[in-house]
Amino acid sequence: MAVNLTFRNPAASGTAFNTGTWDHIRFSAATSGSSVPSGSAQSTSWVASGNGSVAGAAGTSGALPNCKYISSSNIVINDNAGVEAYSGTLTALPANVTAVAPDFDLRPSGTIMINLESDDGSVFRTSNTYFWCDDGTTPADAPSGITPYAVDFDKDGEGATTWATVDGSGNRLVIADHSSGNGYDQATQHIFSVALSVVPTTSGTLENIRYYFQTDFGA
Numbered sequence: 224m225a226v227n228l229t230f231r232n233p234a235a236s237g238t239a240f241n242t243g244t245w246d247h248i249r250f251s252a253a254t255s256g257s258s259v260p261s262g263s264a265q266s267t268s269w270v271a272s273g274n275g276s277v278a279g280a281a282g283t284s285g286a287l288p289n290c291k292y293i294s295s296s297n298i299v300i301n302d303n304a305g306v307e308a309y310s311g312t313l314t315a316l317p318a319n320v321t322a323v324a325p326d327f328d329l330r331p332s333g334t335i336m337i338n339l340e341s342d343d344g345s346v347f348r349t350s351n352t353y354f355w356c357d358d359g360t361t362p363a364d365a366p367s368g369i370t371p372y373a374v375d376f377d378k379d380g381e382g383a384t385t386w387a388t389v390d391g392s393g394n395r396l397v398i399a400d401h402s403s404g405n406g407y408d409q410a411t412q413h414i415f416s417v418a419l420s421v422v423p424t425t426s427g428t429l430e431n432i433r434y435y436f437q438t439d440f441g442a
Contacts, residue, residue: 224345226440232270232305233416234350235284235391239338240270243401247271247280248287248335248434250421255286263424264292264372267305268334268419282307287377289416291333292372295385314384315373322340333416337436345442346409352438354417355395359431365390374418376398386420393436409442 229239240246248440250265251257255277258292259265268287270278282304291299298316300309309316337354356371358364372386375398387396398415401407415436423429 224347225342226339226347227342228436229340231338231340231414232284232287232303232334233336234288237336237338238284240278240284243268244272245273245285248419249275249277253357255281255388258426259421259423263427264420264422265289266291266412267301277373285325287334290374290419290420292386292422296376298386298420300418312384313386316339317373333374333418335419337415338412339414339438340412340441344411346411347413347440347442348400348407348409349413349438349440350400350402352398352400352436353392353395354398354415354434355389355392357391357433359433362392362435365394366429366432368423368425368427368434370422370424371432372420372422376416376418382392 230241231237231239241404249255249271250259250270251269252259253266254268255269268289270285270287277285286303289301293299296312298313299307301307354373356366358366361389371389373396374383374386375396388394389396391410401413411416
């Protein structure tokens with residue numbers, strides 16, 4: 224059995240975007256071409272190419288839901304058309320944020336959905352699952368110029384009560400195992416929903432930034 228990995232847009236019927244040209248995420252201010260001020264988190268999130276071009280306008284598959292870091296325990300979630308769906312603490316986040324209205328059962332769906340699917344219909348479970356942001360070369364090295372944050376939402380649309388700073392593998396986000404002990408059955412597909420936010424710490428174009436996902440899988 225082999226397991227295929229795709230990153231998907233939860234606001235666009237789970238469209239995969241880490242293939243071909245559109246294999247990047249662009250974080251912007253109010254519009255796709257606007258810069259995020261130093262010290263503030265992004266207001267929009269986009270499927271993008273390596274040169275920064277975005278795959279579509281707000282409300283299309285080229286725009287991602289935006290999950291904005293406000294403080295260690297507060298978040299603002301907008302759908303991919305820019306409509307606010309929730310503003311408040313992660314603790315009080317409801318399991319069903321209807322304004323986001325993704326096409327999957329996970330509410331809220333986060334910025335991206337990490338999809339694992341067996342290639343031959345075999346069922347499997349996951350363990351030792353981690354997510355972080357690095358400098359694009361060395362997993363342990365933090366990216367320069369930003370502070371990256373992430374939150375894992377579980378299958379009930381709930382998750383951690385605080386943002387995790389995910390700057391290098393030493394500060395990785397630990398994602399719940401998809402195993403029977405955590406309420407997950409063996410399945411042919413497992414989806415992880417992760418909210419992403421970045422706060423620039425300097426000005427200028429920021430490159431050499433990579434998101435890194437790691438898991439073990441087996442019967």
